[in-house]
Amino acid sequence: MGPHELYFTASLILIIIGIYAVMSKRHIVKIVIGLELLTLGVNLAIATTGLRIIDGVSHVDALAQSMVAISMAIGAAIAALALSLAINIYRHYGTFDVRKLRRLRW
Amino acid sequence: MIQVFILLGAAAAMIVVDSLSRKVGIREGGGIFASMALFSTLILLWVEASKPPQVTTYRVFGSESPLTASLKLDPLSLYLSMIFCGIGLAASIYSIRYMELERETGLDRYYLLLLTLVAGMIGVTLANDFFTLYVFWELMAISSYSLVSFRKWSWEAVEAGFKYLLMSSIGSLMALLGIALLYGLTGSLGFDVLKAALASGRSPAAHLSLALIMIGFGVTAAIVPFHSWLPDAHPAAPTPISAVLSGVVIKTGVYAMLWSLFKVFTPQVYGFGWIIMGLGALTMTFANITAIMQSDIKRFLAYSSIANIGYIITGMGIAAHVAANYSGEFRIVALALAGSLLHILNHALGKGLSFLSAGCYIVRAGTREISSLGGIGLKMPATTTSLGIGLLNLAGIPPLSGFWSKLFIASAGLGILSDISLIAVTAVFILNSILAAGYYLWFLQRIVFKRGAGGYSSEINEAPASMLAPLIALAATSILITIMLNPVIDFIQSALGVLLG
Numbered sequence: 001m002g003p004h005e006l007y008f009t010a011s012l013i014l015i016i017i018g019i020y021a022v023m024s025k026r027h028i029v030k031i032v033i034g035l036e037l038l039t040l041g042v043n044l045a046i047a048t049t050g051l052r053i054i055d056g057v058s059h060v061d062a063l064a065q066s067m068v069a070i071s072m073a074i075g076a077a078i079a080a081l082a083l084s085l086a087i088n089i090y091r092h093y094g095t096f097d098v099r100k101l102r103r104l105r106w
Numbered sequence: 107m108i109q110v111f112i113l114l115g116a117a118a119a120m121i122v123v124d125s126l127s128r129k130v131g132i133r134e135g136g137g138i139f140a141s142m143a144l145f146s147t148l149i150l151l152w153v154e155a156s157k158p159p160q161v162t163t164y165r166v167f168g169s170e171s172p173l174t175a176s177l178k179l180d181p182l183s184l185y186l187s188m189i190f191c192g193i194g195l196a197a198s199i200y201s202i203r204y205m206e207l208e209r210e211t212g213l214d215r216y217y218l219l220l221l222t223l224v225a226g227m228i229g230v231t232l233a234n235d236f237f238t239l240y241v242f243w244e245l246m247a248i249s250s251y252s253l254v255s256f257r258k259w260s261w262e263a264v265e266a267g268f269k270y271l272l273m274s275s276i277g278s279l280m281a282l283l284g285i286a287l288l289y290g291l292t293g294s295l296g297f298d299v300l301k302a303a304l305a306s307g308r309s310p311a312a313h314l315s316l317a318l319i320m321i322g323f324g325v326t327a328a329i330v331p332f333h334s335w336l337p338d339a340h341p342a343a344p345t346p347i348s349a350v351l352s353g354v355v356i357k358t359g360v361y362a363m364l365w366s367l368f369k370v371f372t373p374q375v376y377g378f379g380w381i382i383m384g385l386g387a388l389t390m391t392f393a394n395i396t397a398i399m400q401s402d403i404k405r406f407l408a409y410s411s412i413a414n415i416g417y418i419i420t421g422m423g424i425a426a427h428v429a430a431n432y433s434g435e436f437r438i439v440a441l442a443l444a445g446s447l448l449h450i451l452n453h454a455l456g457k458g459l460s461f462l463s464a465g466c467y468i469v470r471a472g473t474r475e476i477s478s479l480g481g482i483g484l485k486m487p488a489t490t491t492s493l494g495i496g497l498l499n500l501a502g503i504p505p506l507s508g509f510w511s512k513l514f515i516a517s518a519g520l521g522i523l524s525d526i527s528l529i530a531v532t533a534v535f536i537l538n539s540i541l542a543a544g545y546y547l548w549f550l551q552r553i554v555f556k557r558g559a560g561g562y563s564s565e566i567n568e569a570p571a572s573m574l575a576p577l578i579a580l581a582a583t584s585i586l587i588t589i590m591l592n593p594v595i596d597f598i599q600s601a602l603g604v605l606l607g
Contacts, residue, residue, distance in 0.1 A: 015283070022276065028268075035275060042283045049290035063175075064289065067237050071282065074244045078275050081251055085268045092261040101265050 003058070007048040014041030028086045028096045032079060039075035043068050109147045109187065110232065110242075113225035116143035117218045124214035137202035140217040144195040144224060151191060155184045159600040163234055176234040176296065182447075182601035183231035186361055189451055190231070192583075193353045193458045194224035196576035197346035200462055203572045204346055207469050216256060216344075223249035223350065230358045236285045236295040239362065240278075247274055247326070250355055254343045266335075266342035273335045274325055281322025281362075287315035288370075297369050305372045316376060319366050327359025329419060330389040333412050337396075340411070341404035341474070345465030348404060352411040353458040357450050360418050364446070367426055368605050379427025383531045386423050390416025390538045398545050402474050403464050406549065407457065410500065413542060414453040420535055421446030421515040424528060428521070438521040440602055445514030447598045452499055452508040455584045459496025462577050463489050466569035467553075471562035476549070480556030486568050490554060492577040497550050499584050501543035507588045512539050 014037050021034025050064020086096065093100055120136060127135020161180040198220055205213055226246025233239035251274070255267025289295055291311055292303040304312055321332070328336040336356070340348050363382075373379060390413045397409035425442035428435050466489040467482055468474055483490035499508040516539075519532030568574070587594055 038279050042279050046286040049286050077248055082271055085255055088258050088264045092264055
């Protein structure tokens with residue numbers, strides 16, 4: 001198994017754990033953690049695509065690295081917004097349980 | 107190019123401008139400043155659009171192609187960014203009085219987010235590679251999450267905002283994963299390099315990336331089954347923002363799908379037209395049936411947005427299907443895409459008008475229930491006239507331009523009579539158009555003629571002038587486009603030249 005397969009497998013595992021957490025967890029902060037794991041998995045996948053192995057020496061693609069840096073910043077902004085919404089949900093409902101906030105019709 | 111930076115600069119200056127104008131006693135300073143920034147952007151876009159059509163590209167950072175991030179300016183991006191900017195301007199002027207009447211606070215942040223939202227949408231249409239597109243996409247998305255949950259004192263806004271954030275950011279991450287796969291496959295993200303590299307052969311990884319990108323952008327475009335955030339998020343936002351979200355933000359999803367389908371993945375190589383067509387038929391049927399059952403005026407309009415996205419997607423799907431299977435039928439492809447692009451304009455105007463008029467009723471009557479708004483139309487004649495023009499345009503009543511866009515899509519679908527799937531989708535499309543026309547007229551009838559609902563006091567009067575001004579401007583634009591349909595079609599044709607090469 002080369003480094004590419006290894007990193008892609010790791011990112012796939014992170015993505016699956018993230019989607020599982022978002023789908024099945026009841027606690028809002030745990031859902032946000034799942035979203036973060038999903039972001040990490042996708043970032044790892046981008047970084048892996050920038051890895052080039054030429055004659056046994058690994059080179060790094062600078063564009064992929066800068067993409068990961070920008071994507072991490074975007075992910076942080078989304079996490080901050082999600083957590084601030086979690087605080088507001090707690091103020092309205094007095095709970096972090098996502099099952100309690102089904103007042104909207106689906 | 108400079109248009110995005112005017113809006114971003116104005117957004118950066120917003121906090122200072124708002125607090126300074128409050129110091130000298132002008133409470134509306136932020137709103138006036140935002141409207142001025144949007145207006146000057148619209149003028150600059152208009153100047154660009156009046157030049158002969160051409161494609162310009164600019165490098166943002168990175169070395170020479172393919173390792174670069176760049177922007178483009180072509181007739182298609184001009185067409186869409188003018189729609190985005192125009193609806194943004196109408197919403198911004200409308201907000202000045204609306205937000206005061208609703209006693210909202212934190213208006214400097216509100217206008218800042220409105221400016222970054224429009225800047226993000228324009229940036230998405232200007233992007234010339236996938237990563238620039240993704241960055242502007244997230245600028246737009248984060249602004250709209252914040253605007254949906256802007257009224258954070260109400261449980262509805264917070265809950266809808268969280269749901270929207272969760273679904274939409276998972277969608278964006280799926281699209282980003284697809285983009286990463288494309289980068290791994292081809293070593294570049296520039297659209298022209300990608301198209302050349304992907305047209306040479308199909309691979310399972312490229313198909314997976316196509317599926318991920320379609321799912322990702324489809325969440326923002328609110329295609330069934332990824333639509334369930336929309337009927338909650340759009341009504342929960344302040345009404346001018348509902349108009350922007352419903353009128354144009356979902357169109358960026360459509361644009362990104364259209365661009366990926368025709369400019370990145372060649373339809374002749376990746377046969378996907380029938381999937382898009384089927385999703386379009388499913389989307390409009392589901393949304394039209396659900397819209398009839400709504401009792402809340404804003405939820406009703408939100409479901410009607412999903413249905414209209416269904417029409418646009420169907421037009422796109424017909425174009426991709428015909429391009430993939432019938433190589434000689436270039437005119438049908440162009441006709442279906444022209445119908446989709448014209449319907450983007452018609453729906454933006456019509457939905458902008460309906461949401462902004464609904465906002466006038468909500469402010470005056472203090473309720474969102476359709477049943478308690480019965481008969482309010484006669485008390486506010488100017489608002490009702492604008493609402494009527496918007497709804498008739500959406501319903502596709504001839505001679506309004508909404509009729510022509512639907513006619514284009516339907517006649518493209520009936521262009522090849524031997525293809526059963528095309529005929530079936532067109533039949534569903536026509537049935538849905540008739541159903542939608544029926545419930546728009548029924549809705550208008552209830553607002554205008556139904557008496558004795560009594561959900562509001564009897565001495566309500568017309569909406570204030572600065573809220574009526576954008577309504578009348580949008581209604582006048584709808585009628586003007588109907589009269590001068592030919593120049594608009596010519597412009598759409600030059601946009602199609604970019605899309606189809």
